[in-house]
Amino acid sequence: MIKEQNMNLPTRNPMNHNHKLYYDSWYRGFPLWPQHAPYIEENLSRLYDTMERALKEHKRTLAVRFDLKVPVAGIPLHPVPPMERLFKAVNRKIRAKYKKELKLKPYVHQCTVRYAQKTEQRVESPYEHYHVVLFVNNDVFRQVGHMGPDDDSELTKIIRSSWFSIANVSENTTECLIHGSTPSFRRLKGPFNSTNPDMIDAFRHFSYLCKEDSTLYRRGRPAFTTSRK
Template identity: 30%
Template sequence: MKRLIQNPNLTLFYDERFLSNPVIKEHAPLCKEYLIAIKNVLDISLTEYNRVYVQRIDLRYPSHYAGHNCGDISRFFSSLKEKIKHDLRKKNKVDKFILRYVWVREQLSSENPHYHVALFLNKDVYFCLGDITKDSDNFSSMIKGAWASALGIEYFEVKSSVHFPSNSTYYIHKGKNTYQEEYQQCFYRLSYLAKIDTKIYSNGLKNFSTSRK
């Protein structure tokens, strides 16, 4: 097993499948430890919920923004959790709700880094972004609002900095005959987050993390 020179604790992964699941080999090498962590979050979500909604998003900094720091992503998740709690109270949904996630920090040639994020939710509570072109009361607007809150700026300033990639929504239904196909398609897409390229390992900052529960 080859190790990453910049961080010998990380193992380089070049195979086409990880634990029988296809991965994005064209972005190899991937990080084995990241793949393990991604799969763990997905599996924990499926242990708790029979129907899981996975949403990929990208968070970038506005072009005028200066002073990014490593706490921005933590503030984003804190704000999003509060917005979800408020939304559920407003809808009289008092069921226990856990937001799970995976995030990676990457930077190529831009002055600021960017984040690739995967959100894992109970599909019986949230199942889509809503109309991403409108500033309505939907899940996509909560995501934009949470990023604005994390950066301490106005909502309109981040509207073009929150990106929802094409084909970025996945549903996995435990117990259905399509389960394995749904699982593998989702994991394949999520394996992109495990790529080594464009992650910075020389500054001592965390560039990969997941929710803890």
């Protein structure tokens, strides 16, 4: 019945004809939130691939889900998109942490940072906002807190300092620019598969980033991006 109903719905995104709209409540064995349909199928595929790569390299992966807001004053103009700058900054800080610890310990776990992010903007909002999932080695970062201003977990501080620098705001700002999802993190153990209850919950949680609704379409700047490797 659902498939018959979907046959009468558009299959291509009217805002971007390269995108195929996805209405099913399951994707490659993983459940989706029906209320957020349609999804963009290409984005679901990229999220799937990113999670698979993360868990193939780091059998114990920490997945951190959070939202980023733009300050009231906006973000200073820059030729590189804010999210691209954010992930480069987070990578730099994590590499610096690794090199520092390597001088003190005989063995230190390496950490490849992977991500998926979605840029959205509501009609009533003057600025865009960002939904983010960050995948890191759980042997390096155990967890995060709620990711609010008083969350002093190491990874949260790395994300916060990186975003505040890009947004050109002080560490003491009273604006709440980072918001942890519920839950803010998930511990995942590979391999990646659709029979693991933790994986099922995680993919459904993160699939929110793949919905078409409120996607911000801008020429030359894709609304949904993931790490390349």
